[in-house]
Amino acid sequence: DAKTTQPTSMDCAEGRAANLPCNHSTISGNEYVYWYRQIHSQGPQYIIHGLKNNETNEMASLIITEDRKSSTLILPHATLRDTAVYYCIVLSIQGAQKLVFGQGTRLTINP
Amino acid sequence: EPEVTQTPSHQVTQMGQEVILRCVPISNHLYFYWYRQILGQKVEFLVSFYNNEISEKSEIFDDQFSVERPDGSNFTLKIRSTKLEDSAMYFCASSEIGYYGYTFGSGTRLTVV
Numbered sequence: 001d002a003k004t005t006q007p008t009s010m011d012c013a014e015g016r017a018a019n020l021p022c023n024h025s026t027i028s029g030n031e032y033v034y035w036y037r038q039i040h041s042q043g044p045q046y047i048i049h050g051l052k053n054n055e056t057n058e059m060a061s062l063i064i065t066e067d068r069k070s071s072t073l074i075l076p077h078a079t080l081r082d083t084a085v086y087y088c089i090v091l092s093i094q095g096a097q098k099l100v101f102g103q104g105t106r107l108t109i110n111p
Numbered sequence: 112e113p114e115v116t117q118t119p120s121h122q123v124t125q126m127g128q129e130v131i132l133r134c135v136p137i138s139n140h141l142y143f144y145w146y147r148q149i150l151g152q153k154v155e156f157l158v159s160f161y162n163n164e165i166s167e168k169s170e171i172f173d174d175q176f177s178v179e180r181p182d183g184s185n186f187t188l189k190i191r192s193t194k195l196e197d198s199a200m201y202f203c204a205s206s207e208i209g210y211y212g213y214t215f216g217s218g219t220r221l222t223v224v
Contacts, residue, residue, distance in 0.1 A: 034212065043202045043216050098167060099146075099154075099204075103153060
C-alpha cells in the first residue's frame with residue numbers, strides 16, 4: 001500500500017502556482033520523497049525528489065517540512081499541459097525498490 | 112534526452128495466446144521494471160530485474176509471466192496464455208543505481224479479446 005495521502009483532485013488557474021500537498025507521516029530516515037505525474041495514459045514522468053532539504057529543478061519545487069511528515073510540490077506557473085495525475089511516493093534509495101503508486105491528485109489547470 | 116522505448120504501442124491478441132512486450136531501457140541503467148495499469152485504475156508494480164535476475168515480483172506476476180533480457184539491450188515481458196483480465200497498459204521503466212528517478216516508457220496497450 002502507498003505510504004502517502006494526497007487530495008483526490010485540485011484545480012488551478014493557468015499561470016498561477018499550483019501547490020500539491022502530500023502527507024507521509026510514517027516516512028523513515030532513509031526514504032526519499034519522489035513526485036511523478038501521469039498525463040492522460042502516458043507513462044509516469046519523474047518530476048523531482050528530495051530527502052529533507054527543499055529542492056528545485058526546471059519543472060518544479062519541492063518543499064519538505066522539517067519533521068519530514070509532509071511535503072508540497074509547487075508548479076510555479078502552471079500551464080494547460082500540466083493537467084495530469086500527480087503522485088507522491090516515498091522510496092528508499094537502497095536496491096531496486098519498487099515505486100508504489102497510490103491514486104494521486106488529479107490536477108486540472110483551467111484557462 | 113535518453114528514452115525508454117516500448118514496442119508495440121498497441122497489441123491485440125486472442126485469449127490464450129502468448130504475447131511478448133518489448134522494451135529498450137536507457138543504456139547505462141542497471142535496474143529494470145514492468146508495471147501495468149488497468150483502465151481507470153492505479154499503476155501497479157509487476158516485477159523488478161537486476162543483474163540478470165528477478166529481484167522482486169508482485170502477486171500479479173504469476174507463472175504466466177516471465178521476463179528476460181536476451182541480448183543486453185532489450186528487456187521483454189512474456190505472458191504465456193493471455194486472459195481477458197490481462198488487458199491493460201504495460202509500462203517498462205529503468206533506473207540507475209541509487210536514488211535517481213526512474214524513466215518510464217510510453218507503454219504498450221494490450222487488449223485481449
